[in-house]
Amino acid sequence: MVWLLVLAELLTFALLFLSFAFARRWQPDLFAQGQATLDIGHGLANTLALVAASACAAAAVRSHRAGASRAWHWWMGALLSALAFLGMKSLEFAERFNQGFDWAESSFNMLYFMLTGFHYLHVVVGALVFVAMILSARRGRFGPSSIRSPESAAVFWHMVDLLWMVLFPLVYIIR
Amino acid sequence: MRMSMASNHKTAQEPPAVPGKLASWWRRIDWIWLALVGGSVLTAWLGEHPQTEGLGQMVIGAVLILSAAKGLLIALSYMELLHAPAIWRNLVVGWLALVLGAIAAISLWP
Numbered sequence: 001m002v003w004l005l006v007l008a009e010l011l012t013f014a015l016l017f018l019s020f021a022f023a024r025r026w027q028p029d030l031f032a033q034g035q036a037t038l039d040i041g042h043g044l045a046n047t048l049a050l051v052a053a054s055a056c057a058a059a060a061v062r063s064h065r066a067g068a069s070r071a072w073h074w075w076m077g078a079l080l081s082a083l084a085f086l087g088m089k090s091l092e093f094a095e096r097f098n099q100g101f102d103w104a105e106s107s108f109n110m111l112y113f114m115l116t117g118f119h120y121l122h123v124v125v126g127a128l129v130f131v132a133m134i135l136s137a138r139r140g141r142f143g144p145s146s147i148r149s150p151e152s153a154a155v156f157w158h159m160v161d162l163l164w165m166v167l168f169p170l171v172y173i174i175r
Numbered sequence: 176m177r178m179s180m181a182s183n184h185k186t187a188q189e190p191p192a193v194p195g196k197l198a199s200w201w202r203r204i205d206w207i208w209l210a211l212v213g214g215s216v217l218t219a220w221l222g223e224h225p226q227t228e229g230l231g232q233m234v235i236g237a238v239l240i241l242s243a244a245k246g247l248l249i250a251l252s253y254m255e256l257l258h259a260p261a262i263w264r265n266l267v268v269g270w271l272a273l274v275l276g277a278i279a280a281i282s283l284w285p
Contacts, residue, residue: 003263010270017274021281044219048212055208058253151255158253162267165245166274168215169238173222174282 002152006159009122013163016118017170020111027107034108035175042092043172046085047164053081053126054161057154060133064142064150071150072137078157079130082123089120115167122160129153207252214245232283239279246271 024031056078063071093116103113133153136142142150218241221234250271251257256264 007266007270010267014270014274018277018281021278025281040219040223044215047215047219051208051211051215054211054249054253055205058207059205155254158249161253162246162249162271165242165249166271166278169218169222169242170278173218173238174235174278175222 002155006155009159009163013115013118013166016111016115017166020115020170023107023111030106031108032175034106034112035171037096038112038172039092040172042088043168045088047168049081049085049088050123050161050164053078053085053130054158056081057130057157060137061147061150061154064137064147065144067144069140071142072134075130075133075137079127079134082127082130082157085123086120086127089116089123093117093120112171115171119160119163119167122163126157126160129156207248210248211245214241217241235282236279239275243271243275246275 056074060071060074060078063074101109101113103109130153133150136149218238221238221241247268250267251264254267256267
């Protein structure tokens with residue numbers, strides 16, 4: 001079931017990615033101006049937080065398969081990494097809106113906000129899923145024979161990470 | 176007594192403590208995570224480093240190849256698609272190839 005959700009999300013984001021690439025092709029000056037306001041260092045920090053969460057989620061699944069009682073520690077690591085991403089991105093959004101950012105002002109602003117904002121919402125969902133995993137894992141609900149929920153949670157997060165691996169170079173790097 | 180025997184047996188059979196610990200740490204390192212971190216840092220460096228500005232299209236190509244490599248690592252290893260039914264693996268890997276190929280075509284077409 002989680003794979004159908006993954007495919008639907010991948011197709012939705014594919015449309016947004018291609019819209020961004022086409023719009024940049026048609027309005028190179030506008031996009032160059034908009035992308036110049038983005039900080040690659042922030043984008044890298046966001047990437048490292050997402051990748052850390054993915055590593056923790058993968059380790060959590062391996063721990064559950066091994067029957068480890070403290071597998072929830074890995075979910076906690078994943079949650080903290082996701083919260084680090086959300087904190088950094090929230091500050092970035094707040095800073096831009098304080099500087100008078102209007103998402104409807106240009107096609108760059110609209111596509112930047114749609115891509116990063118939609119991805120941000122997925123990270124929020126991922127963080128909530130991590131909270132659910134921590135609570136259930138601490139109650140001992142997962143183990144080698146009951147692994148489906150942790151696997152699905154991890155797959156959802158890895159999809160969020162996979163999407164960022166396209167979003168980061170497309171929005172922050174390629175100019 | 177049993178503990179003592181076990182201890183003696185352990186001393187006789189196991190390699191010295193420090194190399195054993197190193198080997199344990201070596202096995203525990205998440206190499207996929209390290210590769211993703213390295214690839215991401217390299218991507219950011221390519222985008223930011225002044226020496227790469229004149230290279231234009233080569234940098235775009237390199238960044239997209241890095242993106243494909245990182246995406247494949249996530250899909251095949253973390254999502255465990257390497258051992259999943261071929262249909263799911265082909266759909267996700269095909270998505271990655273199509274999206275990055277289209278971005279390359281749109282961005283690099285003269």
